[in-house]
Amino acid sequence: MSSYLKIASESMATKTTKLSERISKLPPYLFAGIEKTVEEKRKQGVEIISFGIGDPDLPAPAEIRERLAVEARDQENHNYSSSKGELEFREAVVGFMDRRFGVSINSSQVCACLGSKEAIANIARAFVNPGDNVICPNPGYPVYAQGATILCDGIPRFIPLLEKNNFLPDLDELENLIDARTRIVYLNYPNNPTSAIASRKFMERLADIFERKNAILAYDNAYSEFTYGDYVAPSILEFTGNAIEFHSLSKTFCMTGDRIGFAVGRKEYVGGLVKVKSQIDSGNPVYTQKAGAFALGLYKGREKPECVKQILREYELRRKVLAAGLKKIGLKVFGSNATFYVWARVPEGSGGDIKFAERCLERGVVATPGSGFGSAGKGYVRFALTQPMKRIIKALGHIERVL
Numbered sequence: 001m002s003s004y005l006k007i008a009s010e011s012m013a014t015k016t017t018k019l020s021e022r023i024s025k026l027p028p029y030l031f032a033g034i035e036k037t038v039e040e041k042r043k044q045g046v047e048i049i050s051f052g053i054g055d056p057d058l059p060a061p062a063e064i065r066e067r068l069a070v071e072a073r074d075q076e077n078h079n080y081s082s083s084k085g086e087l088e089f090r091e092a093v094v095g096f097m098d099r100r101f102g103v104s105i106n107s108s109q110v111c112a113c114l115g116s117k118e119a120i121a122n123i124a125r126a127f128v129n130p131g132d133n134v135i136c137p138n139p140g141y142p143v144y145a146q147g148a149t150i151l152c153d154g155i156p157r158f159i160p161l162l163e164k165n166n167f168l169p170d171l172d173e174l175e176n177l178i179d180a181r182t183r184i185v186y187l188n189y190p191n192n193p194t195s196a197i198a199s200r201k202f203m204e205r206l207a208d209i210f211e212r213k214n215a216i217l218a219y220d221n222a223y224s225e226f227t228y229g230d231y232v233a234p235s236i237l238e239f240t241g242n243a244i245e246f247h248s249l250s251k252t253f254c255m256t257g258d259r260i261g262f263a264v265g266r267k268e269y270v271g272g273l274v275k276v277k278s279q280i281d282s283g284n285p286v287y288t289q290k291a292g293a294f295a296l297g298l299y300k301g302r303e304k305p306e307c308v309k310q311i312l313r314e315y316e317l318r319r320k321v322l323a324a325g326l327k328k329i330g331l332k333v334f335g336s337n338a339t340f341y342v343w344a345r346v347p348e349g350s351g352g353d354i355k356f357a358e359r360c361l362e363r364g365v366v367a368t369p370g371s372g373f374g375s376a377g378k379g380y381v382r383f384a385l386t387q388p389m390k391r392i393i394k395a396l397g398h399i400e401r402v403l
């Protein structure tokens with residue numbers, strides 16, 4: 001080691017590096033702790049069957065992968081894009097929103113995103129000042145309260161999603177919670193983690209609140225296409241233009257690793273997001289956007305394209321088997337026709353959701369304790385349907401022994 005490097009490493013050893021106060025306020029990211037324990041179990045030789053993180057195990061449709069490969073081979077697609085995305089992708093979003101939801105927008109109301117997660121977090125950077133309130137569902141996708149609110153020095157205010165209300169917020173309570181310091185309200189249906197859906201009547205009433213209130217409605221529609229049977233999930237933009245909505249190609253087309261999604265809605269809201277992103281990232285890879293535009297183009301109308309239907313058929317079957325198996329064992333499963341999550345109440349006397357998840361993990365089965373999504377998730381567990389049927393059946397046997 002050169003003497004310069006030696007001196008540098010010695011001085012680092014005595015230096016204490018403090019994280020910022022806002023980072024210290026963050027609870028540990030839910031899945032980071034679970035991943036650590038899973039790793040330990042793996043080392044002990046335990047076979048892991050993970051229903052943890054919501055990452056589809058099925059491949060992206062072959063025609064989309066092929067398009068991605070073709071676009072990636074083209075040298076012209078390897079320069080910087082722009083932070084708001086290529087016009088070709090944004091125009092594809094305009095067409096998709098029109099055909100799928102009957103929502104008429106233009107390309108200046110669209111921003112391409114590196115998956116929807118960053119946009120859900122970055123919208124807060126554009127509109128939340130230190131000490132401002134942000135309303136987040138409880139239980140909820142942790143990014144709303146943490147990556148978005150706390151990392152902007154905002155204050156998360158939680159609205160409970162209770163079983164007696166089918167895991168929808170009480171809209172009178174929501175309206176009362178919105179005060180002069182409320183900048184953003186995050187909502188998400190079809191919902192993670194509860195798998196609940198919102199009726200058109202609910203959406204109408206929700207939209208009505210935001211016609212009157214100044215706060216921004218940030219509607220997370222990552223699971224709009226993850227629905228079964230006749231159920232078709234709406235866009236909030238069918239009911240009001242006063243919102244920003246987040247979409248993702250991650251789940252619809254099993255493209256989580258390709259990091260492509262979009263934000264769409266009121267021009268000022270999308271513009272705020274673009275301002276933030278232009279200081280931070282330089283857009284998605286052009287070849288990803290081109291493949292994304294191709295994927296959205298597979299929607300010829302409201303109906304899902306065949307490749308998406310095929311993915312959903314598999315998840316629907318898995319849902320049926322896992323839900324029936326869990327019910328038989330004694331869990332109370334929340335019935336749903338959307339998302340690839342099964343949300344279930346653990347039986348009385350099983351020690352609660354954390355104990356239940358720990359005991360499942362002892363046998364190699366990973367399920368996420370509801371408490372990890374907020375205090376109102378206590379007593380529930382979430383299973384992501386990311387395991388093939390054979391392993392679902394094997395896992396049910398393990399869970400039965402836990403109880």
Ligand SMILES: Cc1ncc(COP(=O)(O)O)c(C=O)c1O
Nearest residue numbers: 115116117141192222248250261
């Ligand atoms: C409710 C919800 N919103 C957004 C996302 C973000 O997905 P992505 O960043 O892959 O688009 C997820 C991912 O699990 C989610 O569950």
